[in-house]
Amino acid sequence: IFAVVLSDYASSAVALLDRRGEVLEPAWVTSGSRAPLLVTPISGDVVLPQTALGRGRLAWIDRYAVDVLTLVEMPRGAVIAQHDLRGDREGARTGFSPNPQDALTLPDGRILVSRLNPNPDGGAPEIALGNDLVALDPETGDLTHVALGCDAIVAGEATYFARPADLALLTRGDRRVVVVGLGRLDRDFTEAGPGAIALVDADTLEARGCVELGPLENCVSLAQEPDDAARALVLCSGPTAAGTEVRRGHAGIVEIELAPDGRVVEIARVVPRGAEAVPSGALVATGGGHAV
Numbered sequence: 449i450f451a452v453v454l455s456d457y458a459s460s461a462v463a464l465l466d467r468r469g470e471v472l473e474p475a476w477v478t479s480g481s482r483a484p485l486l487v488t489p490i491s492g493d494v495v496l497p498q499t500a501l502g503r504g505r506l507a508w509i510d511r512y513a514v515d516v517l518t519l520v521e522m523p524r525g526a527v528i529a530q531h532d533l534r535g536d537r538e539g540a541r542t543g544f545s546p547n548p549q550d551a552l553t554l555p556d557g558r559i560l561v562s563r564l565n566p567n568p569d570g571g572a573p574e575i576a577l578g579n580d581l582v583a584l585d586p587e588t589g590d591l592t593h594v595a596l597g598c599d600a601i602v603a604g605e606a607t608y609f610a611r612p613a614d615l616a617l618l619t620r621g622d623r624r625v626v627v628v629g630l631g632r633l634d635r636d637f638t639e640a641g642p643g644a645i646a647l648v649d650a651d652t653l654e655a656r657g658c659v660e661l662g663p664l665e666n667c668v669s670l671a672q673e674p675d676d677a678a679r680a681l682v683l684c685s686g687p688t689a690a691g692t693e694v695r696r697g698h699a700g701i702v703e704i705e706l707a708p709d710g711r712v713v714e715i716a717r718v719v720p721r722g723a724e725a726v727p728s729g730a731l732v733a734t735g736g737g738h739a740v
Contacts, residue, residue: 699720
């Protein structure tokens, strides 16, 4: 079964398709659904994780201003849990939204979540700072802060926050590394810094630094290669607010690999030339280094 999100950012629905693309349920759950244990109804800003969070489960992330991960048992549709991803002090909601973007199951069973927005309150507790990763214990709902190792960078008068987004797990033998797509965008999303991805050890959750991808920028989208667990594709779409011709010099697709020595390295890069279309939006890896 495949799940598809339909949204106009005011309301959303999740449709279900079979393996041939035939519609099974056009609106399996919607913003008007009131299923048992669905404390937070599905919002207008919803995404599905890049990878499934366990067999027999469907998950979705309500992003900006909701900040909730919902886990549902399939095919019955029973709600397993809804987890708050803000990290507010107990009983003291601040109103800050870290804007979660993606989730990935770790080898120890916890769920790693990327959070896009930095908290303007520098005095907030570490777990509520945003612009980071958190590890969620799905049994207790507890959150643990995970350092990126690629935090904000300053260039002149501009500060470019890491703004982590998509997640991918690369494996080779007993080596496992989480790759994190980074936006490196300023506070109002108009300017982008040099493109990069962050690396985190999947077993210890220790930061392993960055792989710089300049002059590409805004490298938030990742896609795991379906036929090679050690490889993934990275889409860099260039500065968000710029026109097509400006983005042309900063957009492209990069293939990365977890090498036998444990390093994550760039092995191929494709950039638009001449009048070729500038890549942007979503990325789906189809195998053999190809994507749509």
